[in-house]
Amino acid sequence: MSKLRKKFLELLLCVLLIIFTCVVGYGEAQGKSFLVDCGSNTSTKADGRIWVGDLSPNNSLTLSSTGFDATASSPIKSSAFSEIYKSARVFPTTLNYTFDGIPQGSYFLRLHFSPFVMENHNVNESSFSVSANGMRLMLDMNIPGEIAHKNLILQSSGHNSTASSLVKEFLLPLGPEKLVLSFSPEKESFGFVNAIEIVPVVDKIFKESVAKVGGSEVELGLGGRGMETMYRLNVGGPKLGPSHDLNLYRTWETDSSYMVIENAGEEVKNSSNITYALANESPVAPLVVYETARTMTNTEVLEKRFNISWRFEVDPNFDYLVRLHFCELLVDKQNQRIFKIYINNKTAAGNFDIYAHAGGKNKAIHQDYFDPVSSKNDVLWIQLGPDTSAGASGTDALLSGLEIFKLSKNGNLAHLMRFDSSGHSVDDSKMRMIWICIGAGVAAIILVAFLVTFVVCLCKIRRSKSDDSKGNNPPGWRPLFLHVNNSTANAKATGGSLRLNTLAASTMGRKFTLAEIRAAAKNFDDGLAIGVGGFGKVYRGELEDGTLIAIKRATPHSQQGLAEFETEIVMLSRLRHRHLVSLIGFCDEHNEMILVYEYMANGTLRSHLFGSNLPPLSWKQRLEACIGSARGLHYLHTGSERGIIHRDVKTTNILLDENFVAKMSDFGLSKAGPSMDHTHVSTAVKGSFGYLDPEYFRRQQLTEKSDVYSFGVVLFEVVCARAVINPTLPKDQINLAEWALSWQKQRSLESIIDPNLRGNYSPESLEKYGEIAEKCLADEGKNRPMMGEVLWHLEYVLQLHEAWLRKQNGENSFSSSQAVEEAPESSLQACSNQDSSSETKKSQTGSTTLHNVV
Ligand SMILES: *[C@@H]1O[C@H](CO)[C@@H](O)[C@H](O)[C@H]1NC(C)=O
Ligand SMILES: *[C@@H]1O[C@H](CO)[C@@H](O)[C@H](O)[C@H]1NC(C)=O
Ligand SMILES: *[C@@H]1O[C@H](CO)[C@@H](O)[C@H](O)[C@H]1NC(C)=O
Ligand SMILES: *[C@@H]1O[C@H](CO)[C@@H](O)[C@H](O)[C@H]1NC(C)=O
Ligand SMILES: *[C@@H]1O[C@H](CO)[C@@H](O)[C@H](O)[C@H]1NC(C)=O
Ligand SMILES: *[C@@H]1O[C@H](CO)[C@@H](O)[C@H](O)[C@H]1NC(C)=O
Ligand SMILES: *[C@@H]1O[C@H](CO)[C@@H](O)[C@H](O)[C@H]1NC(C)=O
Ligand SMILES: *[C@@H]1O[C@H](CO)[C@@H](O)[C@H](O)[C@H]1NC(C)=O
Ligand SMILES: *[C@@H]1O[C@H](CO)[C@@H](O)[C@H](O)[C@H]1NC(C)=O
Numbered sequence: 001m002s003k004l005r006k007k008f009l010e011l012l013l014c015v016l017l018i019i020f021t022c023v024v025g026y027g028e029a030q031g032k033s034f035l036v037d038c039g040s041n042t043s044t045k046a047d048g049r050i051w052v053g054d055l056s057p058n059n060s061l062t063l064s065s066t067g068f069d070a071t072a073s074s075p076i077k078s079s080a081f082s083e084i085y086k087s088a089r090v091f092p093t094t095l096n097y098t099f100d101g102i103p104q105g106s107y108f109l110r111l112h113f114s115p116f117v118m119e120n121h122n123v124n125e126s127s128f129s130v131s132a133n134g135m136r137l138m139l140d141m142n143i144p145g146e147i148a149h150k151n152l153i154l155q156s157s158g159h160n161s162t163a164s165s166l167v168k169e170f171l172l173p174l175g176p177e178k179l180v181l182s183f184s185p186e187k188e189s190f191g192f193v194n195a196i197e198i199v200p201v202v203d204k205i206f207k208e209s210v211a212k213v214g215g216s217e218v219e220l221g222l223g224g225r226g227m228e229t230m231y232r233l234n235v236g237g238p239k240l241g242p243s244h245d246l247n248l249y250r251t252w253e254t255d256s257s258y259m260v261i262e263n264a265g266e267e268v269k270n271s272s273n274i275t276y277a278l279a280n281e282s283p284v285a286p287l288v289v290y291e292t293a294r295t296m297t298n299t300e301v302l303e304k305r306f307n308i309s310w311r312f313e314v315d316p317n318f319d320y321l322v323r324l325h326f327c328e329l330l331v332d333k334q335n336q337r338i339f340k341i342y343i344n345n346k347t348a349a350g351n352f353d354i355y356a357h358a359g360g361k362n363k364a365i366h367q368d369y370f371d372p373v374s375s376k377n378d379v380l381w382i383q384l385g386p387d388t389s390a391g392a393s394g395t396d397a398l399l400s401g402l403e404i405f406k407l408s409k410n411g412n413l414a415h416l417m418r419f420d421s422s423g424h425s426v427d428d429s430k431m432r433m434i435w436i437c438i439g440a441g442v443a444a445i446i447l448v449a450f451l452v453t454f455v456v457c458l459c460k461i462r463r464s465k466s467d468d469s470k471g472n473n474p475p476g477w478r479p480l481f482l483h484v485n486n487s488t489a490n491a492k493a494t495g496g497s498l499r500l501n502t503l504a505a506s507t508m509g510r511k512f513t514l515a516e517i518r519a520a521a522k523n524f525d526d527g528l529a530i531g532v533g534g535f536g537k538v539y540r541g542e543l544e545d546g547t548l549i550a551i552k553r554a555t556p557h558s559q560q561g562l563a564e565f566e567t568e569i570v571m572l573s574r575l576r577h578r579h580l581v582s583l584i585g586f587c588d589e590h591n592e593m594i595l596v597y598e599y600m601a602n603g604t605l606r607s608h609l610f611g612s613n614l615p616p617l618s619w620k621q622r623l624e625a626c627i628g629s630a631r632g633l634h635y636l637h638t639g640s641e642r643g644i645i646h647r648d649v650k651t652t653n654i655l656l657d658e659n660f661v662a663k664m665s666d667f668g669l670s671k672a673g674p675s676m677d678h679t680h681v682s683t684a685v686k687g688s689f690g691y692l693d694p695e696y697f698r699r700q701q702l703t704e705k706s707d708v709y710s711f712g713v714v715l716f717e718v719v720c721a722r723a724v725i726n727p728t729l730p731k732d733q734i735n736l737a738e739w740a741l742s743w744q745k746q747r748s749l750e751s752i753i754d755p756n757l758r759g760n761y762s763p764e765s766l767e768k769y770g771e772i773a774e775k776c777l778a779d780e781g782k783n784r785p786m787m788g789e790v791l792w793h794l795e796y797v798l799q800l801h802e803a804w805l806r807k808q809n810g811e812n813s814f815s816s817s818q819a820v821e822e823a824p825e826s827s828l829q830a831c832s833n834q835d836s837s838s839e840t841k842k843s844q845t846g847s848t849t850l851h852n853v854v
Helices: 002-024 145-154 287-291 354-356 430-470 486-493 500-504 514-520 559-574 619-638 693-699 704-720 736-745 763-776 787-808 813-822 838-853
Strands: 034-037 043-046 050-053 061-063 068-071 087-093 095-101 106-114 126-133 135-141 166-174 179-183 191-193 195-201 209-212 217-219 227-234 265-269 292-296 308-315 317-327 338-345 346-352 361-375 379-386 400-408 528-533 537-541 548-554 583-587 596-597 655-656 662-664
Touching: 034 043, 106 135, 106 191, 135 166, 145 166, 166 763, 179 191, 209 500, 227 354, 287 317, 317 354, 317 379, 317 583, 338 361, 346 361, 354 361, 514 583, 514 596, 619 655, 619 662, 619 704, 619 763, 619 787, 693 704, 704 736, 704 787, 736 763, 763 787
Parallel strands: 034 050, 209 361
Antiparallel strands: 034 195, 043 050, 061 095, 068 087, 087 191, 095 179, 106 166, 106 195, 126 135, 126 179, 166 227, 209 217, 227 400, 265 292, 308 379, 317 361, 317 400, 338 346, 338 379, 528 537, 537 548, 548 596, 583 596, 655 662
C-alpha cells in the first residue's frame, strides 16, 4: 500500500515537474557551480577548484541527517580528485542534501564515488538509490561492483583498466524550487558519496528536436526530462580531463576499448587552426576533441569494404541520444570522404561528407541522433562504413568524438543492474542457468573422459600389435612427435608463462648450451645472418659434427617475441612433416630465446622469384615449390584434431632446402583452429599486408580459409614474380592480389606472368593454375577450396606440365597422354574426398593416428 502511495507521489511530482517546466520553459542557468566535498568540514582544492565540505558552515546546503563521515586512512589512488576522495559521507538511512538558491536552468550533476575501507562497514556490501527532485537517478547500486564491471569490460578488450572510482553524470533541468538530492540505502545496507558537483550549463548545448534513426525528427522534451551521460569519448585521441573543458568540466575518455576491431580505425591528428563551423558551437565540445580522430585504416588490400565499429553496453528499454563530433582534418575538397553512419545496424545517415556539412576543412561540427533501445537489447553499435553509392575514391570515414546520453523515461533514469564485487552481473535466473550448465558440463566431461580412456586403451592394444608388425614409420612422414604434453597445454590454457624447461623433457629435441650456439654461429657474427624474423635475427651455423643449422635468436626482453617464441615451440613440438621446417633444438640459457632449425640451403622462395640475382626457377620448380608448401599447409590444417592455422603464409615463410624441396616455416603467429562447437577463432588481426584475408580483416574471425587466401596470393606471386604490394606502381597495380585477379578473370593471366617463364610452360597448366589461384582468392571463405583440394589440383597442373614437357622433348606421346588421362577430371568442383594422391591419403591416416593419441 505504502509502495503504491510512493509510486503515486513520484508520478505526481513528475507530472507537476513537467507541467511546471512547460510553463516556465527551458530556462538557461547562469552563475556558479556548487561543489561539495562530502564528509568534510573544510574547503579543499581539487582539480583546480574549491570544494566546500558538506559540514562546513559556509555552504548553501542542508543535510537532513548526518549519518557519519568517513575518512580514508590508507592512501588512495592519485588522481585530480584524490583530495576530495579522501573523505565520504556514509548513510545507513535516507539522507537528503537540500540545496538552496540554485538559479533555475539546466545543470550537470556529477556524483563522485570512490570506495575505500571504512571502519565497521564493508563497502562491497553498500547498496543505495539516488533521486533528484523525485527523478530516480540510481537504483540499488553497488558501487564497487559497478567499478569492477567497467574494469572487466575494458580488460576484456585488452586494456588493463584498474579504475577505482566512478563518476555518474546527469543533465537535469531545475525549476525554482530547492534541489533535493535524496540518497536512500537498501534495507540493512548503507550508502556513501564522496563528492557532489553541480555545474550550470549556461549555453544551450542540445536542440529540442533531433533526427530519429531511420525516421523523422522527434521532440526530446528536455525541459522535463533528465539525461544520463553514458559515454563521452575523444575518438582517436587521449583522455581529456575536466581542465580541458573549463566551462563544463567534462571528461572525455579514450575510445579504443570500445572498438570492435581496433585495427580497423587509424588515429589521425592535426591541431592547426581548427575552428567551430558555427559561431555558437563552443560549449558543445572543446576544440581539442576535434584535433584527433579516427579514419578507416588503409590496408592497401581491401578497398575499405569494412566498417569501423564501436560497441557500448547500455541499459535496455530507454531512449538514447547519440552525438557524433566531426572535423575534417585531412582532405581539402568535397567528395573525398563519403560514408554511412549506422546506429544499431540502422542507417542514421548516408552519403555523409564532413567537408560539405562543415563547409570546409578543420571546421568542427556535430550531429545528433535519437535511437530507442528495446527491452531485449543491451548494446548500442555505432558503425561508420563506406557508402557504396559514392564513387570508389570517396569511400572513407572519420570520427572525432562521440557521446551517448540516456534519456529519462517516466521520471526514471535508473536501471537495476547488480554486479558482484568482482564485476560479474548477478541475476538469479541467470545464476540458476549457469549452475545447470555447469552441472551438465561436468556430466559431459566425465562421460567424455570415460570414452576417451576407453578409446585410448583400445588403440594402445591395437597399436602395440601393428608396431610389432611394421617396425617404424615410413621415412619423410612422421607426424607423431605429438605428445601434446599436458604441461604445455595447461600453461597455454591458463595463459601462464610457458617454461621451456617443462618442454625439455618431451619433444623439444636437443637442448643446446649457449656456448655451443655461440661456437656454431661464430658468436652471432653478422656475416652469418641470413634473415630477420618476426622477433629477431636468424643466423647460419655449423655444429661440431658439420651439420648446418639455422639459429633463430630472439631480441632479448621483447614481450611480443616471447609470446611468438612460445607459440612456435608449442606448434613445432607437435608437428613433424617433410614440408614443415623442423626444429632440432633450443637454448634458453641466460634469458636467451634461441631456436635451432634444420638449415634450408636455398633460402626463401621469394628470393628465387625476384629482388635478388639468383637464377629464375623453372615453371616445374615453381609448381613443385607450391605443391610442397600446399602439402605442409594441408598437414597443418588437418594433421591434428583441431587443426592449426598458420596465419602468416607468404613467400618469405616458404623455405627451400638444398634440393629445392619447399617447407613452411615461422609458426610464430599460428593458432590452433576452431574447436568443434565453433567454426572460427576470434582474434586480433595479425599477418602481413598484401596477403591478409579481407574476410578475416572484416570479421576478425580466423578459419583455415584465411591461409587459403594467403596461399592464393602466393600462387600469383610465384607466377608473376613481383612484390605483393608495390607502391611505386600505378594505383590499380599496387596490390598484386587485386591486379592479378582482374587479369585472371579476363582469362589472360599469361599477359602478366614472369617474362622468364615465357615459352617454357604448358599453356594448359597455366590456365588451370590461374583457376586455382582465383578460387583461393574468393571474397568469402566458404567459397574458397580446402587446402587439400588446392594441393590436388596443383598436382594435376604439374602433371599437365610434365606431359607437355615430354611432348616437347619428343618422347613417346603415349605415356604422356596416359598420365593426363589418369589425372582426375579437371573440374575444380571435384571433391577433395576423392583424393587419389598417395601422400594425401597418408596424411589422412596420419590424422587418424593423431586423433588416437590426443
Ligand atoms: C573538523 O573536523 C575535525 C575532525 O573531525 C575537527 O578536529 C575540527 O575541529 C573540525 N573543524 C571545524 C571547523 O569544525
Ligand atoms: C566562506 O567562503 C568564502 C568564499 O567562498 C570565504 O572567503 C570564507 O573565508 C569562507 N568562510 C568560512 C568560515 O569558511
Ligand atoms: C528526503 O526527500 C524525499 C523526497 O524529496 C522525501 O520524501 C523524504 O521524506 C526526505 N527524507 C528526509 C529524511 O528528509
Ligand atoms: C598495464 O600493464 C602494464 C604491464 O602489465 C603496466 O606497465 C601499465 O602501467 C599498465 N597500465 C595501466 C594503465 O595500468
Ligand atoms: C595540418 O593542417 C594544416 C592546415 O590545414 C596543414 O598545413 C598541415 O600540413 C597539416 N599537418 C599534417 C601533419 O597533416
Ligand atoms: C591559421 O589561421 C591563420 C588566421 O586565419 C592564418 O593566417 C594561418 O595561415 C593559418 N595557418 C594554417 C597552417 O593554415
Ligand atoms: C556495416 O554495418 C552495417 C550495419 O551493421 C551493415 O549493414 C553493413 O553491411 C556493414 N558494412 C560492411 C561493409 O561490413
Ligand atoms: C548489429 O551488427 C553486429 C555486427 O555488425 C551484430 O553483432 C549485432 O548483433 C547486430 N545487432 C543487432 C541488434 O542486430
Ligand atoms: C571487495 O571486493 C573486492 C573484489 O572482489 C575484494 O578484492 C576486496 O577485498 C573486497 N573488500 C572487502 C572490504 O571485502
